[in-house]
Amino acid sequence: MGEAGHDAPAVNEEGKAAPFPAWARTVEECEKRFGVDRDRGLSSSEAAARLRAHGPNELLEHPGPSVLQLVAQQFEDTLVRILLAAAAVSFALALSSSAGALTLSAFVEPLVIFLILVVNAAVGVWQETNAEKALEALRQIQSDHAAVLRDGEWAPALPARDLVPGDVVMLRVGDKVPADMRVLRLVSSTLRVEQGSLTGETNSVNKTAHAVPAEDADIQAKECMVFAGTTVVNGSAVCLVVHTGMATEIGKIHSQIHEASQEDDDTPLKKKLNEFGEALTKIIGLICILVWLINVKYFLTFELDGWVPRNIRFSFEKCTYYFEIAVALAVAAIPEGLPAVITTCLALGTRKMAAKNALVRKLPSVETLGCTTVICSDKTGTLTTNQMSVSKLVAIGDAPGKVRSFKVDGTSYDPRDGKIYDWPAGRMDANLEMIAKVAAVCNDASVSHSSNQYVSTGMPTEAALKVLVEKMGVPEGKNGLSVDPSETLGCCRWWSNAAKRIATLEFDRMRKSMGIIVTSKSGGNTLLVKV
Incomplete structure (x- = not known):
């Protein structure tokens, strides 16, 4: 056992x-x-x-990369390494040429390059740190x-x-x-x-x-x-x-996200930049060597006795001077601002995507998405926001055979988003009042304001109906925001107080309807059905 x-x-x-x-x-x-x-x-x-x-x-909380590891990752780009090497050499030459008289002007060039690299690394670390925190938001899905x-x-x-x-x-x-x-x-x-x-x-x-x-x-x-x-x-x-x-399904997804985060495949942008950096290194190195060799005659002289050089004279000061010229040429040829410009553009892209609730873990991924030419989706609903909204309200007219149609604006759960055109505010007849009552009371969904956005609990269709009730208003002619500006669903609360629910028959796929019994203030019971 x-x-x-x-x-x-x-x-x-x-x-x-x-x-x-x-x-x-x-x-x-x-x-x-x-x-x-x-x-x-x-x-x-x-x-x-x-x-x-x-x-x-x-x-489980998987330990993310430390700040030092994130900083080190920002210097894995070939072009950034070239800039770092150029800044180090430029700083060393400025230090050696000062000859004891240190001046700030001698270090302007290496300091500018170092500043660009620091800003570039800071932006990258900031973005990836925020992304790591956002990944932990998956834990909040649990109850x-x-x-x-x-x-x-x-x-x-x-x-x-x-x-x-x-x-x-x-x-x-x-x-x-x-x-x-x-x-x-x-x-x-x-x-x-x-x-x-x-x-x-x-x-x-x-x-x-x-x-x-x-x-x-x-x-x-x-x-x-x-x-x-x-x-x-x-x-x-x-x-x-x-x-x-x-062991849950959401736990398996959490594990897969962690495993995927450990993969470090180069994006198309990073591959292109690395190729550019390697080609630039070869070209600049070759040019610097040629410039230095062309000027060898100015710091190294000798006389040939047959094939044997004699009276060799070497000037270390001139050798250093022409080496500085070669290095200055190399530094000038390196696009110092390119990494910073790329990082800034990608960071702006991540902010725009974050506004659309899209999480970008690494900055180059923005460019990777931009390179996408075909997106294969298995069904329409996968790429939608899972939000419903009412676009048209149709009701029986005030004469036999007459039908009224009202256009409804708004695509979110915000009652302030849009309005009902040609709506008889304060003059709703019995048919319109019954539509509002059924949509508000025969409904198990709710809408609340959270983190600068409106979110729903329950079925999206029912949430859309409650938002419609707020736009319809109440018989007194006020909309939900006028009833109680601090309450999101003021009209729905008004209808719920006017018709107290005492019994519920939930929606069934066979019956294809939801029914409730409500009692009015006069004491009578009414059956409300939503198909």
Whole structure:
């Protein structure tokens, strides 16, 4: 018998525990495998033992490169090394030619080159440091707390890092899934999860407690599994934790990102600059040698007696002078400003991409993306923002057979973004009021303002409907911002107070509708249905 009295897991030929495809097993088999009763959960002692065995439910922190390593990486470019060598030689010559009378003017040239190199390295280090911090943001995808069944009682806010395989967890609308879990049973009629962070799919996925027949199913096909980092947009369910920490799907992505960050393939821009630097080194070196050899006669003289040189006279001072001329020529031929200009342009590119929520880890990657001629995408939704907005509102007219159409502006979840053209503000009739009431109350989504942007919780379509309600306003003629400027969904709150929800029938793919029963201030009940 294995831990906690359940059967020991099967082992493969290498003696390691064989992977357990929980999605392809029944609920009873999963309970037996993890040694847990869905009605009592794990005991505190058993949970503590498993926490010691599996470790905390969090993504590992991979140590990033130190500041010194980042600085050293900025000098791996051939052109930068040439500049560094030229600055060092120029500084040495300026020091030797001063002859004890040190003046600032003698060191202007090497100081300017060193300053350019320092600025170039500082910009590169700043960008890569910010990128490394941004990569750690993947850890924030994990949930902070979870409702867990321990010792037969529900702990409503257990830290998610303390979850272990075998824990029984309750998920509700808006919850962020804290670990990879097998659905045990649905509390509501349906359960929908948005897992675009793993699959790129914009549409939420229906989940069920029934096993999937294929053991090699992909993420999207595992309909009885919910994954860490995804969000519940509809319904509620009781689930069984099967993987935590780095063993989760989001943990595997974290590991792949770390492995990819260790690869250091040269970008097309870096290859071109290195080729240019090598060619420039050869040309400048050849020119300097030729210039110095042409002037040999001025510091080295001799007389030939047959083939034997006699009366050899050598002037070290003149030799140094012409060497300085050759070095000055080399320094003048080197484009000192090129690395700084390239770095500045790439840094500006990264800022523009950051404004579009695109993370650039290394500066030359901006140019690499610019060299891309063909982008192959598997489906349309992969490159979109997964945000919905209402573009047209159609309602029954005030006469039989008449239909009204209103154009709606705005493409974000910001209620201030756009307006409804020709809208009868303050003069909404019963049909328009009913549309606003159903869109606001028969809706489980929410919109909030966070980090200078509006984000939604729940299904994107429902969030778009709530934003539409804010643009429609309320019967008194005020929009949501006038009702309460500090509240994002002021109109929706007004409608929710006017029609209190007392029962809900969640959206179902067979019924293709969501229904709620509300009670008005007069005490009557009304059924609101959203198809």
